[in-house]
């Protein structure tokens with residue numbers, strides 16, 4: 230047996246998900262699989278419930294075969310393998326060094342979120358941005374509202390260091406555990422595109438319980454593509470042979486870097502448990518891509534009109550902003 234083939238066999242034995250199955254050999258070789266450490270997640274990371282029998286689908290990420298499982302109890306959808314955190318962290322550090330990502334791609338999203346926070350924040354309010362990276366969103370916010378006191382949190386030390394150096398913001402470095410141990414309370418806590426990256430989501434909810442002041446608000450931005458994912462997956466299963474389905478390596482409309490799909494019902498239940506009396510789900514602008522600026526702006530404007538016409542019942546953008554307000558504890 231040639232050496233390179235033997236290596237791929239060994240990788241398929243060791244890496245999570247493949248169970249040494251040689252039907253993946255060609256794919257592994259073509260995609261230059263590497264040995265990757267990962268842990269299988271068999272129970273719901275939030276409530277500990279069992280998954281429904283049928284997975285939402287499977288995909289390959291970091292040479293690991295991962296399934297999307299749905300909790301039969303709380304409805305959370307999770308990826309059933311955790312890639313070595315060191316590997317994932319390095320990828321984040323690279324992303325944070327991409328100035329363009331923050332300056333250009335996310336500018337519209339930050340602008341929109343800053344307006345939402347501005348509307349909700351009382352004078353002199355304390356605002357915590359969880360997963361706030363280099364502080365760009367908070368910089369947008371204090372430009373509109375210099376009266377607000379803002380704190381930036383991130384797992385990335387280089388992110389929070391940049392937030393302090395660039396804007397002078399106080400910071401908290403670390404994930405759910407650091408937040409859970411933090412003593413202060415805030416009038417507004419923002420989680421923009423971060424909830425689906427936190428492996429210990431249960432602890433993050435418990436941290437939120439301590440972080441949000443009575444009467445306070447939480448603002449969460451998440452993707453809103455689960456119906457599309459399910460629809461495409463149904464189509465995939467109806468039109469592909471069994472053999473082809475067993476070799477599924479991507480789930481359309483799902484970003485393999487995310488470890489959760491957070492559906493509206495799951496979020497609403499969780500926020501009600503935390504005592505938020507008023508909930509809203511609003512359309513959010515798209516990431517900007519060169520050349521699609523006008524189309525994106527028009528699509529967002531249409532989504533906003535539909536949102537208002539349906540009395541706030543229908544948010545059609547690929548991402549939404551969920552607001553929990555009037556917290557009673």
Ligand SMILES: [Zn+2]
Nearest residue numbers: 273276300303
């Ligand atoms: Zn669960």
